[in-house]
Amino acid sequence: MVKCDFQQQLGQPQFQRLYVRLGASKEGFKAGCRPIIGLDGCFLKSVYAGQLLTVVDLDANNETWVIVYAIVESECKDSWIWFLELLVKDCEIVNQFGFTFISDKQKGILSAFEQVIPNCDHRFCARQLFTNYRILFKAKSLRDKFWEAAYATTVPHSARAMEDLK
Structure with a gap:
């Protein structure tokens, strides 16, 4: 699944966000990954700038699965809410009580968790x-x-x- 968001600026559409999830990653996550999900973000150093957000998990063999990734304009509450809402819907995280998310103390992530997935555990x-x-x-x-x-x-x-x- 790929989802792009654009905003209008001076009458021209301008790229804002990109969300990418491969079908095999989703099926692998649902079939055999642990309910401990890692989230992280990093700067994209280029003329376009932005942030790369990733979601990873471990399978039964302790191998890393990249579940989804996104490119957003900045690491803020709105970006995290957008990203988490797509993740929850896309990966069908319905029973939130069974999942634990691990992240660092990034801007806006705690309030995004409270708003989008309040029943999941969150650890640093x-x-x-x-x-x-x-x-x-x-x-x-x-x-x-x-x-x-x-x-x-x-x-x-x-x-x-x-x-x-x-």
Whole structure:
């Protein structure tokens, strides 16, 4: 599926957004991917600028599936809402309670989640959080404590690691 949006400017249509999903990616996602979906965005450095938004998932063999991608004018609330609405409709994410989305703290993404898919869980990527954390806390011991808390797999282990981190 490909969807393009245009806006009128000075009487001429001007490209605004592009959404692309391949049929095999959708079928693979529905058939065997985990319900943990990663979202990310990056700058397109060219004369046209813009942002590339991607949605990826892991299958049972821990292989990455690119489910959909889009090119938008900027990373803002309106772009994320447009992208998430198309994703939910296109990939038939009906029972939102079964999915967890992972992203970094990009502009407008939290409010877009609340508006489009309020019943899905949303988590932040530890690697992205660590990038900001290490700027504030330079000691190796604190960085190790951060990852110990991130890798904790049980509630008691997590609570103990967070207490050490404090």
